[in-house]
Amino acid sequence: MHPLVSALEGRLIVSCQAYPGEPMRDPGTMAQIAASVERGGAAAVRAQGLEDIRQVKEAVDVPVIGIWKDGTEGVFITPTLDHCLAVLDAGADVLALDGTTRPRPDGRSFAETVAAVRERFSGPIMADCDSVESALAAAGAGADVIGTTLAGYTDARPRTEGPDLELLGELARALPATSVLVAEGRVHTPAQAAACADAGAFAVVVGTAITHPTTLTTWFRDAVES
Structure with a gap:
């Protein structure tokens, strides 16, 4: 196991992202948020976009998991080899990309993309998966970290109200011992984060519930107005 990954065992990773068009959609703002969550105990941060990755990398001492979202349909999380290489050039310590079995925009398979990345990068690769099938395929292709990001x-699977604990349990049993399982997706409370760990997650990623005030405000607004 890569030392950078082993240091994340039993720890919290925070995703620092804002959607296009939002007031906080600014790399400098995301870097400040990243520095704030590091102070709160985040063991790593996940950053989206090349300039965000650069500025977050300068703002924190913890590892930066980098992605590049390009588009909104199909495979759009670091979708091509060119996107992967750009994320690495921006300074990401961990490369994260779509790990599903869906067709990729450049025609390469996930396995072919990982093989090409490995020609120049020996650090950890995280696959954002959506099912047991895609997770096992990604692990077989050489991904170091398997995330439930796209479940x-x-x-591939129905959307659960909170994190997909059933999928986490299945993957904890099915993945090879060399794979690291990270829970990500709809982890909205500390209790849900603990449940992910209990289900077998090596580490847990939380995003919206920590770093997205627009969504948080709607939760409280709905509670008050109802």
Whole structure:
């Protein structure tokens, strides 16, 4: 296991992202948020976009998991080899990319993309998966970290109200011992984060519930107005 990954065991990772068009959609703001969650105990941060990755990398001492979202349909999380290489050039310590079995925009398979990345990068690769099938395939292709990031966001599985604990349990049993399982997706409370760990997650990623005030405000607004 890569030392950078082993240091994340039993720890919290925080995703620092804002959607296009939002007031906080600014790399400098995301870097400040990353520095704030590091102070709160985040063991790593996940950053989206090349300039965000650069500025977050300068703002924190913990590892930066980098992605590049390009588009909104199909495979759009670091979707091509060119995107992967750009994320690495921006300074990401961990490369994260779509790990589903869906067709990729450049025609390469996930395995072919990982093989090409490995020609120049020996650090950890995280696969954002949506099912047991895609997770096992990604692990077989050489991904170091398997995330449940896309569970419920494709046609592979129904979307659960909170994190997909059933999928986490299945993957904890099915993945090879060399794979690291990270829970990500709809982890909205500390209790849910603990449940992910209990289900077998090596580490847990939380995003919206920590770093997205627009969504948080709607939760409280709905509670008050109802």
